[in-house]
Every structure is written in structure tokens, then in C-alpha cells.
Amino acid sequence: MNLQQLRYILEVSKRKLSVSEAAEALYTSQPGVSKQIRLLEEELGIDIFVRHGKRLVAITEPGLQVMAIAERMLREADNLRQVGADFRNEDSGRLIVATTHTQARYALPRVVADFMRRYPRVQLHIHQGNPRQICEQVLAGEADIAIATEAAADMPDLVLLPCHQWNRSVIAKRGHPILRESPLTLEAINRFPVITYDAAFAGRSLINKAFLARGLKPNVVLTAIDSDVIKTYVNMDLGIGIIASMAFDPLVDRDLAALDASHLFESSTTRIGLPRNTWLRGYAYAFIEMFAPHLSRRVVDAALGGDNESDPGL
Numbered sequence: 001m002n003l004q005q006l007r008y009i010l011e012v013s014k015r016k017l018s019v020s021e022a023a024e025a026l027y028t029s030q031p032g033v034s035k036q037i038r039l040l041e042e043e044l045g046i047d048i049f050v051r052h053g054k055r056l057v058a059i060t061e062p063g064l065q066v067m068a069i070a071e072r073m074l075r076e077a078d079n080l081r082q083v084g085a086d087f088r089n090e091d092s093g094r095l096i097v098a099t100t101h102t103q104a105r106y107a108l109p110r111v112v113a114d115f116m117r118r119y120p121r122v123q124l125h126i127h128q129g130n131p132r133q134i135c136e137q138v139l140a141g142e143a144d145i146a147i148a149t150e151a152a153a154d155m156p157d158l159v160l161l162p163c164h165q166w167n168r169s170v171i172a173k174r175g176h177p178i179l180r181e182s183p184l185t186l187e188a189i190n191r192f193p194v195i196t197y198d199a200a201f202a203g204r205s206l207i208n209k210a211f212l213a214r215g216l217k218p219n220v221v222l223t224a225i226d227s228d229v230i231k232t233y234v235n236m237d238l239g240i241g242i243i244a245s246m247a248f249d250p251l252v253d254r255d256l257a258a259l260d261a262s263h264l265f266e267s268s269t270t271r272i273g274l275p276r277n278t279w280l281r282g283y284a285y286a287f288i289e290m291f292a293p294h295l296s297r298r299v300v301d302a303a304l305g306g307d308n309e310s311d312p313g314l
Contacts, residue, residue: 003077005040006070008033009048013067014140017049017056071139071157075275078141092121093281098134098143099126101226103270106246108147111290119283130200130225135273144284146273147291149203159303160271163292167262168207169248171234171241174257178240184259186214193221193239195230203268207242210265231256277304 008022012033015021019037023030041048048063049056059067099108104126116124127137131148135158138146147163170189172178181188190211197204211218221239224230227247234241235255248258272288272295274280285297 001040001043003074005036006074008036009040009063010067010070010074012037012049012056013059017058019056072277075141075278078279080279091119091283093283094123094125095145095281095284095287096125096127096143097145097147097287098129098137099147100131100134100149101128101228102244102247103147103149104128105227106244107270108291111287114290115283115287118286122283130198132200138273139275144274144280145288147270148273149268149270150200150205157276158273159276160273161288161292161295161300161303163270163272163295165267165269166244166246167260167267168203168242168265169245169258170261171231171243171248171253171256171258173235173237174255176237176240176257179257179259181259184261184264186211186216186264189240189242189264190216190218192219194218194242195222195224195233195239196220196242197227197230198223198225200225203244203265206266206268274300274304276306280304 007026011022011026012019015025019033020030023033026033037048044062044066046062046066047060048066050058050060097108108126112124112126115122127134127143129137131150134143134146134148135155137143139155139157146158149166170178170184178184178188178192196207199205207218222230222233224233227243230241230243231247231253233239242261245258245260245262248256250258272292280300285300288295288300289297
């Protein structure tokens, strides 16, 4: 058994059981991948995959357990490399942060600027996606840190640490009648077309929940994954917007006005997601603490190690 064989089975699983696609992604040959998978199965004495002729059509029950162990083993192997890198080059390397557009555009710029000044030899990469995508990137080793609001709760190998809470504002083109509502109510919002986030983003479930609790169904005419897109269409007077309050800047969004809606919706919590028992470079701890000062290295390590008594709350 070797680590390469474990990489092969995980890549095949990731590529929807396509050996040819896995081989291409790993820069090797399809027969080579198939041979190594067979050798691993022979050594373990089980079938990892269900076959129909030469095609792989499913993962067996023991195969699922092998996959889970393989993921942990490869992560630990990567941790070993990280330990060496951390002590050889404490202030150089690469950090990949996977996050949503709203966080990247409005919550992270100051942190990114401070981090780049402090660690000029670290290559910082920002990957954007929806909350589930970015959590999957971290678990697959394609990113080091996930930052999202509606992070996937069904991923037990992901540790989620609360960073900060935020709420929403209703935005409209200046002169719109919604801006004369005082106090702002859900019933008033419900009289107009609404433009807001896609269902997978930025606490959309809490917006739906608030309306449902009042027996209302908002007329959502347009959704987007991006606050700037929402503001663009609100500025065209196609509807009123419900966005994260942090995404409204009165100096930039001069043709729009905003009303605080925090009394109408539950607050949302932005969280950092990290693989359980991962090894973080020193500068990764620094980035986390810059973003959420209460998440010190001690607190993060306790959470990663499974210390249930440690409370990294806000």
C-alpha cells in the first residue's frame, strides 16, 4: 500500500468514477490507475468499487470506509510536509482562502491588505464559490481556509469557528416609496418586487424564515450570488434589494438608499472552516486572528483537536 494508490481511489471518486478523467487529472495513464487500484484491493482483500464489465459503477460499503481513512491519511501526510515547511520557511509559502463574493468584496479587503504587508513572501490566493463548494475545497485540500456564512453543517470533518455576526438592509433607488416606511415592516417589503441572494448564499434561509413566520411569501423576482449584481438591478428600479448591511456603502452607492432591517431578520454568523486535526502554518493562524481577533492560536488548536470544552464563541 502506498499514498499514490490512496490518491488514485480518491480522485476516481471525485471524478464520478471515471478512471480516464482521474488519470488525466493526475497526469498518469488510465491502465496505471486501474492496476494500482486492483493492487490495493488485493492487498486489502476487499472490492473498493463495484464493477460492470470494465466500468466502475459504484463504491462498495467497505470502499466508503477506505475512502474516509485514505482522506485522513493523505491529510496527515500533508501535515508532515507542512511541519517541515513551517520550520524551514516561517514567513514564506502559500495560503489559499476559499470564500463567498460578499466576504471577499466587503469583509476581507482590510485583512488581506494587512496580511500582505506583514507577510510579503506569502502568496495569498482567494477562491470564490458558494458555501458548500468552498467547504468541499478545504476538505479536498484545494484550499486552506473556508470563510462563509451558511457553511455546510453535514461535514463532520470540518471544524467551524464563529467569526462575527451581521444582518441585513433593505436598499432601493432614491425616491422609492419603501424608503418612507418607518418603522420598516415585512408587510411593507412584501408590497414590492424583491431582489436578493441566491438560496445557497448569505443567510437566505433566514430571510425566508422571517417571511414564513408572518404568513408571507415575498415576490422574489431576481436572485444573484453577488451583492454588486443585486445593487445594479435595484439601481435599474427593478425591485427593492435585501443585502448584507456590510455591502452597502453610501459614498459609493450614491443613487441608492438603505434602511436597517436587523429588527426583521435573525442575525447571521460568518464562520471559518478548517479540516479537523489539520496542521496550519504560522501565517495561517495570523490570518485567522486578523479576521477574527478572538480566534487565537490556542483557541483554534483546541477546536481542531476536538476539545469540546473549548468555546470559540463570539
